[in-house]
Amino acid sequence: MNKKERVFLVGVVWGDETTKHFNQSMEELYQLSDTAGCEVINTFSQALNRPNTSTYVGKGKLQEIKHAATSSKVNTLIFNNNLSPSQSRNISDVSGCNVVDRTEIILDIFANHAQTKQAKLQVELAQLEYAYTKLKRKWKHLSRIQGGIGFRGPGETQIEVDRREIRKKTTILKKKIKNIEQVSLTKRNKRKNITSIALVGYTNAGKSTLFNKLTSENRYTADQLFATLDSKTRAIETESKEKLVITDTIGFIRKLPHRLVSSFHSTLLEVLEADLLLHVVDVSYSNLLELMQAVEGVLEEIEVEHKNIFIVFNKTDKMSGNHYLFIKKKLMNKYPDSVFISAKTGEGIDELHEKIEEFVQRYKKVITLEVPADMQNLMSFLHKNAEIIESKYNERTNLQTLKLKISGQLLAGIKKQIEDYKLLKYINKK
Ligand SMILES: Nc1nc2c(ncn2[C@@H]2O[C@H](COP(=O)(O)OP(=O)(O)OP(=O)(O)O)[C@@H](O)[C@H]2O)c(=O)[nH]1
Numbered sequence: 321m322n323k324k325e326r327v328f329l330v331g332v333v334w335g336d337e338t339t340k341h342f343n344q345s346m347e348e349l350y351q352l353s354d355t356a357g358c359e360v361i362n363t364f365s366q367a368l369n370r371p372n373t374s375t376y377v378g379k380g381k382l383q384e385i386k387h388a389a390t391s392s393k394v395n396t397l398i399f400n401n402n403l404s405p406s407q408s409r410n411i412s413d414v415s416g417c418n419v420v421d422r423t424e425i426i427l428d429i430f431a432n433h434a435q436t437k438q439a440k441l442q443v444e445l446a447q448l449e450y451a452y453t454k455l456k457r458k459w460k461h462l463s464r465i466q467g468g469i470g471f472r473g474p475g476e477t478q479i480e481v482d483r484r485e486i487r488k489k490t491t492i493l494k495k496k497i498k499n500i501e502q503v504s505l506t507k508r509n510k511r512k513n514i515t516s517i518a519l520v521g522y523t524n525a526g527k528s529t530l531f532n533k534l535t536s537e538n539r540y541t542a543d544q545l546f547a548t549l550d551s552k553t554r555a556i557e558t559e560s561k562e563k564l565v566i567t568d569t570i571g572f573i574r575k576l577p578h579r580l581v582s583s584f585h586s587t588l589l590e591v592l593e594a595d596l597l598l599h600v601v602d603v604s605y606s607n608l609l610e611l612m613q614a615v616e617g618v619l620e621e622i623e624v625e626h627k628n629i630f631i632v633f634n635k636t637d638k639m640s641g642n643h644y645l646f647i648k649k650k651l652m653n654k655y656p657d658s659v660f661i662s663a664k665t666g667e668g669i670d671e672l673h674e675k676i677e678e679f680v681q682r683y684k685k686v687i688t689l690e691v692p693a694d695m696q697n698l699m700s701f702l703h704k705n706a707e708i709i710e711s712k713y714n715e716r717t718n719l720q721t722l723k724l725k726i727s728g729q730l731l732a733g734i735k736k737q738i739e740d741y742k743l744l745k746y747i748n749k750k
């Protein structure tokens with residue numbers, strides 16, 4: 321590995337943000353920088369009424385940073401916020417340093433972690449979209465910056481091209497991504513008759529660890545932000561032999577720009593179409609409600625209006641004593657549909673399995689059956705127990721086509737007949 325890039329972190333606390341909250345977000349920036357392979361030499365914070373419109377921090381603070389950077393041989397500043405093109409340019413002009421904002425550091429990690437073709441294309445798209453908004457700045461800087469943090473990855477070759485070229489390239493990328501989406505759509509269609517679960521949550525919450533636990537897989541997990549960039553789906557079976565598919569996916573983070581979220585749209589399709597979401601939360605994190613809100617915010621952005629979400633409070637092994645009991649009680653009151661687990665030790669996993677099983681049984685699927693009209697017992701059972709959405713009789717075939725909504729439990733009761741007589745035509749997704 322190359323020598324680590326020496327960096328300073330810079331943040332401004334302003335408005336109604338509390339010091340505690342600010343410190344946590346700076347700590348997160350530290351983790352992001354660490355994950356991106358930087359060595360954080362020092363941190364600079366400033367309290368302002370609002371950030372300076374031209375230099376983000378105050379002029380005096382920027383001078384202080386400049387001198388410190390010179391004496392510590394630091395030439396990259398990482399900001400805890402997204403900067404406007406002119407802010408980046410001004411800060412860089414005054415300090416003589418390479419300026420990286422929050423989104424750029426995230427994109428840098430994405431570029432390093434992308435494994436699949438789809439993830440790589442999506443990162444490239446996100447980088448281009450972001451470069452587009454920052455074009456003026458990049459132009460001014462390119463002569464001075466050679467690679468380095470915030471400028472790695474497939475997007476860098478495109479930075480010099482003009483807006484029109486970027487738009488052209490973006491269109492091509494979107495097309496390529498669409499093609500891959502088409503392939504995964506076919507795969508998803510094949511799985512339509514199976515109840516699907518997706519793991520969502522803040523980055524580092526333990527989604528992949530839980531995925532491994534539930535599927536006996538060996539998916540990459542790490543104490544890193546954004547260890548997972550591409551989604552992965554596996555089939556599992558519940559105790560009652562009900563088949564399910566479960567998907568592990570990319571983590572969410574605060575202050576993620578809308579454009580970035582939309583670049584990962586195809587990864588998130590699995591989330592959009594899942595019947596049940598398990599929202600994995602690191603219960604040991606002191607400000608977990610805020611992280612939960614950030615996740616809910618992203619879910620809203622991608623328009624997942626899911627009613628079926630269970631909260632899975634993970635990492636209970638890190639908690640103990642009265643403090644934990646107090647927190648647990650509070651969370652249980654607030655989120656009655658939640659489970660407390662440790663994906664690491666396996667504590668609470670049985671309870672999670674039970675909850676999933678209960679969901680599968682309770683969950684109403686919309687299916688279309690073709691029932692021979694003379695199977696009268698089954699017909700009256702369906703009329704009595706299921707909600708019939710559509711019913712059509714075909715005289716020629718003597719088949720009654722029924723589109724109906726039925727719970728997993730009732731479906732299990734007539735499963736044998738359905739299979740023996742091949743009655744099932746489709747499982748309709750919402
Ligand atoms: N103590 C403890 N650590 C855990 C538990 N679950 C996960 N971890 C650790 O938390 C870190 C993150 O776990 P991952 O499973 O990679 O988290 P993730 O949510 O998939 O993270 P991203 O893919 O980066 O979004 C790893 O170091 C895990 O070993 C748990 O139950 N207890």
Ligand SMILES: [Mg+2]
Nearest residue numbers: 527528547548
């Ligand atoms: Mg992961």
